[in-house]
Amino acid sequence: MNIVIVGAGAMGSRVGSALYKNDYHVQLIDDWEEHVEAIQQNGLMVINEKGKEQVYIPAHLPKDCAGEVDLLIILTKSTKTESMMKSCLHLISERTQVLTLQNGLGNIEVLTKYVSKEQLFVGVTTYSAKLSGPGMVEAFGSGKTEIMDVTGQQKEEAERIIQIFNHSAIHAIISENVIKSIWNKVAFNSVMNPLCTLTKSSAGVIGTYCHFYEIIDPILDEIIKVAEVEGIELNKKYITETIIAALNPSMSGSHLSSMYQDIQRGQPTEIEYLNGALLKKGELNQIPMPYNRLLYLLIKMLERGNGQPVLLDKNTVNMSTN
Template sequence: MKKIAIAGAGAMGSRIGSQLKKAGYDVTLIDFWDEHVQAINDRGLEIQTETDTYHIDIPACKPEDAEARYDLIIILTKAMHSEVMLQTLLDRGAIYEDTAILTLMNGLGHDERFAQIIPTTQVFLAVTVWTAGLRGPGQILLEGTGRIDLQRADGENDARTEAIVEMFNHAHLNAYISDNVIQTVWEKATLNSVLNPLCTILDKTIFEFSSYPDARQQIEPIIDEIIAVAKAKGIQLNAQTLIQKIESTYPKNAQGLHYPSMHQDLYRGRLTEIDYLNGQISAYGREFGIPTPNNDMLLHLIHQLEMTHVKG
């Protein structure tokens, strides 16, 4: 794959884009944020790690200014902006019949939404445990390690799958071809649908939330609804496995000291991705006639908080 675009060049997009660029690939960062794009073009992308701070020269543009045709486009916008990004790039001629569109976004239903714009055979789903932070326009913080699991959305693999994995591994992103990425997506979405809204509503870190002695009783009804909805869609989830994944994040030396991304978005005055997490569970529940009162309530509570904290 000769030309790569990172569509949504926030913290994670800039991490992946910078590692691919350092590995020698032709990468362009694409983002809606004017100041971010301008800073990257003026000064390069500033990267701070545990031991160093340096700049990397990498081109950036807004989606409406994209001029090239890309072989791979990695979608890492906020979920609510992804379809506009994809449609804009399609209208600009940046996407052709062999372009692979890989989404690393949180949430559910992205493959279904993207299929309304491009063929499913061009859509790849991926899940990552890499982390990154955005310090300001053109500035990111990189810590820790991670991996990426991916698969074509229809479950088939082709030459592009192998090429993406080889490229990611050349860039030290630790990529693997999944044999059931849909299940992995749902498992991560379950974790996010539990911890993101609860920590946001309660204004607590993950560790602070876990310190409540009845935290497990609090999360189990949410998980049970997600399992029921997933089963209706032909996806088998295991309650104990999900609980273990969630509780493994509680310790301070894991993710316990962190506020989830939804908390960060809300208290920085940004809309959250609740509609693509608990909101999507609720929507699937209505479709299949499955009650989801706990997920419904979390959805409404977050939207109530957005009315207070998000201006404009």
């Protein structure tokens, strides 16, 4: 099976290297030239609980990757879903299976512009990773990955994907509740990513603040109201418990959020696909979301200042979703 990981960032590098080390034919593709060149020249340095390991996995820019692909795993940032899919069209046939494990809302809608629903598999993962430099990924902690086929008619194919992940020591299960799990993760990320980014802290650090739960409570309330209107029933206690578990350093409490890492590198964050997407749904359904709006605007301010606050222009201040 010819497998291509679209997006060789933190999670793409972690998943790709895990599959490659277990004898699957895997290639990484990314548009970050420095990162691709580092992997091509020196291999991918994977740092985890076992130490350091150089993994000589093939890596390419999208235009340099050739051949028909059996399984395309999308792990690029949501901000790049459209552009990366356009650059990968030459790899996709009617037989290609496409699995998205991305964060945020809206990726499924983008992907179905390029592949049929029969080809599409959707997943969500609680594994985390950190790209510490070109050609270097930190892959600590454990997690779980849930996968489902979009139509409900490709269960055998979904099972084969599950087997690939489990054989590569990435715990994965078939789930009929992936969409709800995606919303749970969106709720989690919409709370934790902006807060960790704004405070320049890990989850474990902000969790020690005595007013932490007082801060996250109204943010979650707004998200749950929007989810309910969208037909998704979220459990506030469950999400809160997930947040509490994430404060533990052995899980990911010492991990710096991907949003904070993006800000540090001067790159766009996924805020539009988290709080921004929620704000759009809230606006459509006339649900006030002042707490999520505040987080959204503050992150947009950091984005525009490459990590340093800048004054937003009048148009941005007046808009709740763009």
